[in-house]
Amino acid sequence: MARMTGPTRLPRIVDVLIVGGGATGAGLLRDLARRGLRCLLVEKGDLASGTSGRYHGLLHSGARYIARDPQAARECIAENAILRRIAPATIEETGGLYVATPDDPDDYVDAFADRCDAVNVPCDDEPLAALFRREPALNRQIRRAYRVPDASLEPWQLVEANLRDAADRGSQALPYHQVVGMERNGGFVSSVSIADLRSGTIERVVPRIIVSAAGAWAGRVAALAGIELRMSPGKGTMLVYNQRMTDTVIARCKPPGDGDIMVPVHTVAILGTTDIPVEDPDHYEVTPAEIEDLIYEGEKLFPDLRRMRILRAYAGVRPLYAAAEFARSGELAGGDRAISRAHAVIDHESRDGVANFVSIVGGKLTTYRLMAEQTADVVCAKLGVDQPCTTADEVLPGQGSGRGYYWLGDRLAAHEATGGGDAALICECELVTRPMLEAFLDERMPCSLDDVRRGTRLGMGPCQGAFCTFRAAGVMAARTGGTVAAQAEPVEDELVAFLRERYRGTRPIAWGRQLQELWLSTGIYWGALGLDAFVSPGSEAGDGHG
């Protein structure tokens, strides 16, 4: 940010400035745009690159919260039904099975169905014979199973679809733009300074209302407006398995804990999670103890788990909100997991005397739309706008026609229909074709390879970028124009940055085949191409989803 210059243009005037480009921010942008407001969203990284892009991929039925957080459970099942309607292409209809292993408490198992009933989560007994026929990798000592409408949900496409709907109505989202200052005029934020992190320029925006949807980072955004907001970010670590040992979401019939849920998402299966409070949402590590803990618990579901290949470990930070209002009730005795997963819309007018600043905190991806709706209601009330929310009824763009839910075989079937084969592929593991890459670059250049990954799944398979990074970098370089030398340098930086990011996630689980794969990758980039890509500069946890 060395080249930053002062504001030179006239400030941009918008109705609402949204800070944070995760699912909630994107959902809010859509909601407000549909109510006729002109909004701007800024995100300091790529869109959905924070918590939304680092979650486990579960569209909750609510069954996970039936005992400790019935309110969250009710919200989940209601939103689950809505998302199936408005965003089917981002959802795989996996179904969910809550299974009772010998380690799970009888009273919890016995009360499960009644508790589901109490919060309207549909729950059916799954006969064991059908369970093992459907999911033969499961522990044969499982003694009971309940079927609930869990599913898996792809976050990047969901965010993308929300933003596109907003863009169609004149509201814009800017990735790599960070709020660096807010000007307070008494009980009012009069203008906001926004830095374009790629060009280094700063722009002044004058919004009528500012909404912080910055999740775990909400405390920092609030601080810029002189507001104290204490978040309790909770780190959740997940392991990405190379293949799906299950086609159904599998969770244990017990109070939520570590390593008790496996979610098949696209080509991989994700074992989650841990829950550890962290100080700084930007700096946290995946520890060996967490990995041991996850596998130890995960084996109770899938006895063969230890022999299955892990591609990477990653962590996300939950945007938990442990405000004094919550903490006072003394409910936090159970540690981090006792903090409500429910969300809160905080109007800082009543709380802190700042009239045009609202924060949306807590919550989970499944309820992003509801969070957006409730926040938009508060915003609209402040602005005197009387427009109903339509996000629950209108299908998001890009959901296709007819076919409905995403299906694992979609990508292979599409590629096969054009003849198949490796020749047209940039990323072999995830079947990213050259046209797919080109289409993404057409829309998004300038962007990073990591953005390409979130948009296309490039580099997320077993080789973790070994065979696709140089190809994708080559395609990118060809678009930058100029001499070969002029193309080479920025692309080389990009290539190294991407491989380092991949390496960060591989390192904690680098054993067996994945370690061999890493050596193969090292041979290609270090040995053959002379790039020093595997010296990790930082120690942040690996990026989302594998």
Add this chain to the structure above:
Amino acid sequence: MTIADIVAQASAPGQPRSVGLSADECLKCNVCTTACPVARVTDLFPGPKYSGPQAQRFRLGSELAPGSGRLSVVPSPDRSVDYCSGCGFCTTACPADVKIAEMNNRARGALRSGRRPRLRDWLLGQTDLTGRLGGLTEPLANWGLHNRLVRVLIDRILRIDRRAPLPRFARRSFRSRLGRHWRGRWSANAPAPATSVVYFHGCAANYYEPEVGQAAIDVLERNGFTVIVPPQVCCGLPLISNGLYAPARGRARSNIAVLAGYARAGYRIVGTSTSCTHTLKAEYREMLDIDDADARMVAEATWDICELLVDLHAQGRLDTRFGALDRTLPYHAPCQLRSHGIGLPALDLFELVPGLRAIDLDHDCCGIAGTYGLKSEKYEIAMAVGKPLFERIRAGGAEQVACDSETCRWQIAAATGARLRHPVELLAEAYDAYLAAEP
């Protein structure tokens, strides 16, 4: 539990991994694709890595656990895997133990599951049925299958290529020629296991080449064995290759039911078809998910005939009184033999025969791969796969060529005009030559 424990257990040798789970082992090194005889000659098959461990991640995970049957509730996303010939070279070549060919075979099965099979594939799968019918209607059947006009019609209607090599039915089946041999299930009255072997003749020796079965009996008896020929049906491989897993399981079950009795009693089961024996040894488990104690017992008791003879020789028990066969003998090792992982035992045996100059043709695949090269849409591919082999044989000018597998023999004979023989036929001939030379 520590990371060290996890690592140790992750890589500890344990029970064999399921076919699907073995995709975890792939490093994407592409050795399999380089080794693939089909991908080398056509773009219609993208290669074993692409269709195998790579595509596997886009198929349902329910296949990953050992012993699981695949759910056929969703349509298969595959298409090009249909052009895999199933020769198995990829699995043999893989440095990481990925069961690539098996994965592709299962994908082909899934491709067809839930659909009515093509009449052609169904017919090609039923070698025992067609063998029996052909035998009954011989010589009409032989005339028909080798008449150009009929073949053009078959090509048009069934899509079995008019140029493809079809065998001739024998007038009398191998079994109907058997005389004094024990032909029942195992019982306490059966000949003693130490001095007997159980012969699995398969369809080829029974319906098309009874002379191979007779040669096997001659060679085994020459070495002091009593040969038992129990009731048996087709091993099921042609059904497996054509994606017809359900009837293949039926065949497997009935073979296991008979053979397990012998295996338990300590008999060795020997076959002259490397395809049948490999099916008994490995494919019942890997393709058909039949992995019970009986199936394992049968798998362990099964031997390829040349493998057994080499083993006898290693123990000093093989009768090596061979007469001279003064000729140059090109030898083609079939793909299925290589999948056994037993080397090339026929070549070792040929060295024992005076005057016989065996030459390893050293070509991976003749192209036929069971029934693959018979199909109209694949015939040209199969011929292209085998082309270097055919050229080498033609250039050498030998009258006879040896090969352990029947469909390869028919393919090579049709492509080169040479006379194709099973190694055991040559051994029988060499024993006869010795007797003839003895005063």
